[in-house]
Amino acid sequence: MFNRKQFCLWVLLAISSFSASADEGMWLPMLLKQLNEADMQKKGMRLSAEDIYSINKSSLKDAIVQFGGGCTGEIISNQGLLLTNHHCGYGQIQSHSSVEDDLLTNGFWAMERSQEKPNPGLTATFIVRMEDVTKQILGDIPANLPEAERESRVQANIKKVQAQATAGTHYGAIIRPFFYGNEYYMYVTETFRDIRLVGAPPESIGKFGGDTDIWMWPRHTGDFSLFRIYAGPDNRPADYSPNNKPFTPKHHLPISLAGIQQGDFTMVFGFPGRTTEYLPSQAVREIAEISDPAKVKIRTVKLGILDQDMKADPKVRIQYAAKYASVSNAHKKWIGEMRGLRKLDAITKKQEQERQFAQWVAQETGRKNTYGQVLSQFEQNYSQLANGITLARDYFMEAVMGVELLSYAQNYMALADLLQKGTETEENKAAIQAQVKRLSASAPGFFKNYNLPTDRKVFAALMEMYQQGVDPKFHPAAFGRITKDKNFNWTAYANEVYATSNLVSEEKVQALLKLAPAAMKVKLLTDPAVTLMQSFGNSFRQQVLPVYTSLNDQNTLLNRTYLQGLREMQKDRKFYPDANSTLRVAYGQVDSYKPADGVTYDYYTTLEGIIEKEDPAIVDYKVPAKLKELYQKKDYGPYGVNGQMPVAFIASNHTTGGNSGSPVINARGELIGTNFDRNWEGTMSDIMYDPDRVRNISMDARYFLFIVDKFAGAGHLVKEMTLVNNGPQGAAPAAQNGKAEMKIKKDKKKTKVKVKAD
Incomplete structure (x- = not known):
């Protein structure tokens, strides 16, 4: 007989299965002391929470930056040297490349400061401090206020708190909602604007293996x-100037030569972009069975076209290198996510949690009043989204906005509206002139990386996919006019559009923008790309976006209530907030894993694997002659170990997009690697973490040093860094007073670099 005591025990065990796993979580640095320090030290960490995050002294946080708004970087010298991923700096490397001077293919190394390349618009942002501002944001807002009014008051409070926090300083402030708006935290920031490219390996190293x-x-x-942060004479942020000086950081990360072993403690410090760990089962089903499959299907077609044209023309390869990488990255991730969710049986697990939640709610009247309608409302809202709305939204974002001509035409909509109003008023005339100036100035940048024949092929393919994949009731009105001929085909129509549009070349655009307003109006409002984009936009804004936005706003509010209930139901569980591009700490251990039955992957790779993969016929597997020579001679300097050159390793840290470039730090606060990816079997960790399958992939810091020093001959950069060799994490440090020094032979010339030991 299954008695009540046994039942309660079963429920407790079942609920605990949803608690954060051993290495799961993206934790707030300011809360490490109360939530994580003891567990981290139990796992081997020798630091304190104060060593990681402090506002009273320099700490690890002072060496971490948000790089370019979408990646992470770490400071590795007292002269502002910044390490991040090749793929994070890819756009900057590409912007400095041409067919004549192809930095993507050949790599780049500044052998002196004057050769370091400026990157207008690139930023590096430090976190000065964090603060829980929940009371300031929510304290004066009644509990049952309508959501629109609540959000308005939240935003007003955010602006007020931001202004108070930054008054009289050069700092910025970011306030973000956590736990779907149950809490709010403020990050006070310092953003540097003069960031220069210092070094990058050739693609054959920095992108070895490529999209395969x-x-x-x-x-x-x-x-x-490698980049370098430059500052003004007061060491504060400044716009680019040749007179700026390398930034002096509060802290830079020492780099460990001791390497890694199975089971070693690891910590990833960075700016993870977005996770949704607390979604209901209906949302997971929507992702796994509707949204991801549609997006993968569209991007598969687009990538095939780009790949074909890039292989056929070196100029197109350079123009579309960064674009292809961006499209491919999410495409493959979504494939892995779908597979991972299926293998983890994520929908069933979420449904079980909801069943337990419903039982808990039913036990008390107060709970019924607060949480009783949450699950049924989720079911209703996601049923409406599944009725074509989600697909129509995804096809608009991927197929319509995935055509460069149409997304570029979107930029002209404001000008078109102004031209329709005419030039009778001085205000409108000035607005037209401002739009013309903006569009004229931005055109060279767009067309530098644009190839008309390639985009024309993408247009024909994706428009046909949209027509077939989206319910006709959501089609733009223009489709009826365009496709009425029984002999219609998208390739012929694409040829017509690209032959007659004024937006397909810089010359045509500049000629259009030089016309008088009346003539410009006629040309612009009859342009086939503009009229088609207007039709798409009208249909999307009228039929899709309002419903999609309304339902998702409702779901956000429901998630806030649902998560509040889960936290009340599981009082002993340590909840971590979803990633939202704010500074977080994840920790785990170096660990192998089993991706499939009968298969086990080791936790590290070596240069030998690169040589084994080499295939000159496949661009992803070309190996530079110099790298092969170093391998054959086993000329690894102090960076190799036992005749091998370590390249990459895996660990169980919980990471996501935005963690690209994040430092991987050992138990002593030393850099041991740079995070750059996750394993395919673990990409579902944005939605549900599995400790048996989720691994973050990092470049071994020793391989980075080897490439800079031995391959590139840029040993002057290594001399800037603080290299340490304190032995395995399980051993006592070689020196603990910060004064000991050792010497490492750099190469056959016996050049010596002093290396401080912590």
Whole structure:
């Protein structure tokens, strides 16, 4: 007989299965002391929470930056040298490349400061401090206020708190909602604007394995690039100037030569972009069975076209290198996510949690009043989204906005509206002139990386996919006019559009923008790309976006209530907030894993694997002659170990997009690697973490040093860094007073570099 005591025990065990796993979580640095320090030290960490995050002294946080708004970087010298991923710096490397001077293919190394390349618009942002501002944001807002009014008051409070926090300083402030708006935290920031490219390996190293190996393990990629932060004479942020000086940081990370072993403690410090760990089962089903499959299907077609044209023309390869990488990255991730969710049986697990939640709610009247309608409302809302709305939204974002001509035409909509109003008023005339100036100035940048024949093929293919994949009731009105001929085909129509549009070349655009307003109006409002984009936009804004936005706003509010209930139900569980591009700490251990029955992957790779993968016929597997020479001679300097050159390793840290470039730090606070990817089997960790399958992939810091020093001959950069060799993490440090020094032979010339030991 299954008695009440046994039942309660079963429920407790079942609920605990949803608690954060041993290495799961993206934790707030300011809360490490109360939530994580003891567990981290139990796992081997020798630091305190104060060593990681402090506002009273320099700490690890002072060496971490948000790089370019979408990646992470770490400071590795007292002269502002910044390490991040090759793929994070890819756009900057590409912007400095041409057919004549192809930095993507050949790599780049500044042998002196004057050769370091400026990057307008690139930023590096430090976190000065964090603060829980929940009371300031929510304290004066009644509990039952309508959501629109609540959000308005939240935003007003956010602006007020931001202004108070930054008054009289050069700092910025970011306030973000956590736990779907149950809590709010403020990050006070310092953003540097003069960031220069210092070094990057050739693609054959920095992107070895390319799109074939992305999201895969084993991995052999030297995914790094080097930049330098420059500051004004007061060491504060400044716009680019040749008179700026290298930034002096509060802290920079020492780099460990001791390497890694199975089971070693690891910590990833960075800016993870977005996770949704607390979604209901209906949302997981929507992702796994509707949204991801549609997006993968569209991107598969687009990538095939780009790949074909890039292989046929070196100029197109350079123009579309960064674009292809961006499209491919998410494409393969979504494939892995779908597989991972199925293998983990994520929907069933979420449904079981909801069943337990419903039982808990039913036990008390107060709970019924607060949480009783949450699950049924989720079911209703996601049923409406599944009725074509989600697909129509995804096809608009991927197929319509995935055509460069149409997304570029979107930029002209404001000008078109102004031209329709005319030039009778001085205000409108000035607005037209401002739009013309903006569009004229931005045109060279767009067309530098644009190839008309390639985009024309993408247009024909994706428009046909949209027509077939989206319910006709959501089609734009223009489709009826365009496709009414029984002999219609999208290739012929694409030829017509690209032959007659004024937006397909810089010359045509500049000629259009030089016309008088009346003539410009006629040309612009009859342009086939503009009229088609207007029709798409009208249909999307009228039929899709309002419903999609309304239902998702409702779901956000429901998630806030649902998560509040889960936290009340599981009082002993340590909840971590979803990633939202704010500074977080994840920790775990170096660990192998089993991706499939009968298969076990080791926790590290070496240069030998690169040589084994070499295939000159496949661009992803070309190996530079100099790298092969170093391998054959086993000329690894102080960076190799036992005749091998380590390249990459895996660990169980919980990471996501935005963690690219994040430092992987050992138990003593030393840099041992740079995070650049996850394993394919673990990409579902944005939605549900599995400790048996989820692994983050990192470049070994020793491989980075080897490439800079031995391959590139840029040993002057290594001399800036603080290299340490304190032995395995389980052993006592070689020196603990911060004064001991050792010397490492750099190469056959016996050049010596002093290396401080912590």
